[in-house]
Amino acid sequence: MIATIVVVVIVLALVLWAVAAYNGLIKLRNLVQEAWRQIDVELTRRHDLIGNLVETVKGYAAHERGTLEDVISARAQAMSPGQSPAQQAESENMLSQALGRLIAVAEAYPDLKANENFLALQAELTSTEDRIASARRYYNATVRDLNTKVETVPTNIVANLFTIERAEYFEAVGEQREAPKVDFGQRETPIPPPSGAQTPGAGSTAPEAGSSPPSAPPAAGPGAQG
Numbered sequence: 001m002i003a004t005i006v007v008v009v010i011v012l013a014l015v016l017w018a019v020a021a022y023n024g025l026i027k028l029r030n031l032v033q034e035a036w037r038q039i040d041v042e043l044t045r046r047h048d049l050i051g052n053l054v055e056t057v058k059g060y061a062a063h064e065r066g067t068l069e070d071v072i073s074a075r076a077q078a079m080s081p082g083q084s085p086a087q088q089a090e091s092e093n094m095l096s097q098a099l100g101r102l103i104a105v106a107e108a109y110p111d112l113k114a115n116e117n118f119l120a121l122q123a124e125l126t127s128t129e130d131r132i133a134s135a136r137r138y139y140n141a142t143v144r145d146l147n148t149k150v151e152t153v154p155t156n157i158v159a160n161l162f163t164i165e166r167a168e169y170f171e172a173v174g175e176q177r178e179a180p181k182v183d184f185g186q187r188e189t190p191i192p193p194p195s196g197a198q199t200p201g202a203g204s205t206a207p208e209a210g211s212s213p214p215s216a217p218p219a220a221g222p223g224a225q226g
Contacts, residue, residue, distance in 0.1 A: 021149075021158040028146040032167045035139035036085065039170060042132045043092065047079050049128060050099060053121045057102060060112035067098075067105050074098040085168040136170050143167045 054071055057064070075098075078091040103122075106112050113119075147166045150159040158164075 018158055021155045022162060025146070025149055025155065025159055025162075025164045028142065028149060029164060029167070031142045032139065032146055035135065035142050036170075039132065039135045039139055042128055042135055043078070043088070046125065046128050046132065047075055049121055049125045050075055050095070053099075053118070053125065054102070056115065056118050056121060057106060057112065060109050060115070061105060064105050067101050070098040071095070071102050085170040089171050140169050140171075143169050 050071065054068055054075075058068060061068075074091070074095040078088070078095045080091070083091060106118070149155045150164060150166050
């Protein structure tokens, strides 16, 4: 009788643990999905802003056809439905690169750079990029928690029983674009010698002991005194 009670208690404890583990996994999976929906909202806003930015640039630099078409093509790819987080990250990276080239082109058009609509769109886009970065950090944190549960013992047993799989991280680092580098002709500037080294033509220090005296200096210009 006691043995039966012990067995029942053990089975009941295992069932309760399995239920708790399953509920915990489902909660984490739902958090991952919710976090991804937030990223999707911000990405949609980003795509809309970039579309408006392209239209604004067209009004001032319509002949920059190649750059504009690159952005339009990359934007269309980024907006393609059904992409996994990894695929979406790659699409966003390509879009960020094309956008970087577009902003660099805009630097050559003072009227465009001063346009209020262009400036407002840039400010909105920067704000959106910040929200995407924040949403990505939260999403990746929830993915890490879920994947840890799915991969570690003993919760991996429940995950395998109910086919709860790992989630993909979203590593869209491409939106952090480097500012265009400007060369002011400093490439021709001679590189100074290391500290303490003599440059050709510089005045010499006193000769070492035992060395021959220096030769006579070249004749000075008219009016020079010895």
